[in-house]
Amino acid sequence: NAGVMQNPRHLVRRRGQEARLRCSPMKGHSHVYWYRQLPEEGLKFMVYLQKENIIDESGMPKERFSAEFPKEGPSILRIQQVVRGDSAAYFCASSPRGANEETQYFGPGTRLLVL
Amino acid sequence: DQQVKQNSPSLSVQEGRISILNCDYTNSMFDYFLWYKKYPAEGPTFLISISSIKDKNEDGRFTVFLNKSAKHLSLHIVPSQPGDSAVYFCAAKGAGGTSYGKLTFGQGTILTVHP
Numbered sequence: 325n326a327g328v329m330q331n332p333r334h335l336v337r338r339r340g341q342e343a344r345l346r347c348s349p350m351k352g353h354s355h356v357y358w359y360r361q362l363p364e365e366g367l368k369f370m371v372y373l374q375k376e377n378i379i380d381e382s383g384m385p386k387e388r389f390s391a392e393f394p395k396e397g398p399s400i401l402r403i404q405q406v407v408r409g410d411s412a413a414y415f416c417a418s419s420p421r422g423a424n425e426e427t428q429y430f431g432p433g434t435r436l437l438v439l
Numbered sequence: 440d441q442q443v444k445q446n447s448p449s450l451s452v453q454e455g456r457i458s459i460l461n462c463d464y465t466n467s468m469f470d471y472f473l474w475y476k477k478y479p480a481e482g483p484t485f486l487i488s489i490s491s492i493k494d495k496n497e498d499g500r501f502t503v504f505l506n507k508s509a510k511h512l513s514l515h516i517v518p519s520q521p522g523d524s525a526v527y528f529c530a531a532k533g534a535g536g537t538s539y540g541k542l543t544f545g546q547g548t549i550l551t552v553h554p
């Protein structure tokens with residue numbers, strides 16, 4: 325049973341470009357969460373999605389960031405017009421049903437570097 | 440507002456001895472707690488969890504203790520092994536309100552186990 329997959333593992337963008345990060349949840353999981361880890365900090369929640377629905381986006385910056393989890397295919401975190409402050413590790417996690425007493429399993433992360 | 444705190448940035452122990460990692464929280468809505476281990480350039484790996492209806496959960500060398508009245512939990516690793524050297528994150532979530540679904544992480548504790 326494959327774990328959570330993320331690609332690319334490393335992404336380099338110049339200021340002003342767009343970054344697209346992909347996440348395929350574990351088989352049988354329909355709930356996806358995105359977290360960001362800035363240098364020397366813990367992980368911070370960004371957005372929680374179920375298939376075709378955004379459940380909670382309270383951690384997403386108001387501008388330039390968007391996320392989706394379509395009926396078919398991976399979840400996508402999109403960052404438009406990237407700035408140097410967007411450089412971070414972005415982790416995706418998944419869980420089966422979104423129940424409270426349920427573990428979230430993490431992918432290996434995408435390390436975004438903005439030049 | 441740091442709702443989950445790990446006040447020790449680092450901990451160093453001798454192989455074979457006990458490692459105790461601590462975590463404090465402030466949000467009374469949190470009722471499910473998890474510990475993750477993270478190596479550099481990898482995603483967090485789930486270790487052990489505990490529900491607020493329990494005060495102890497054990498899995499092999501890992502035991503988590505929860506003191507609800509003090510809003511404090513700890514992870515005990517016995518005996519510690521050099522392969523346990525990693526960053527350990529405490530995380531919490533709740534069944535309702537703004538704590539639903541998403542994990543709130545502490546800043547992490549770097550554990551070093553010396554041979």
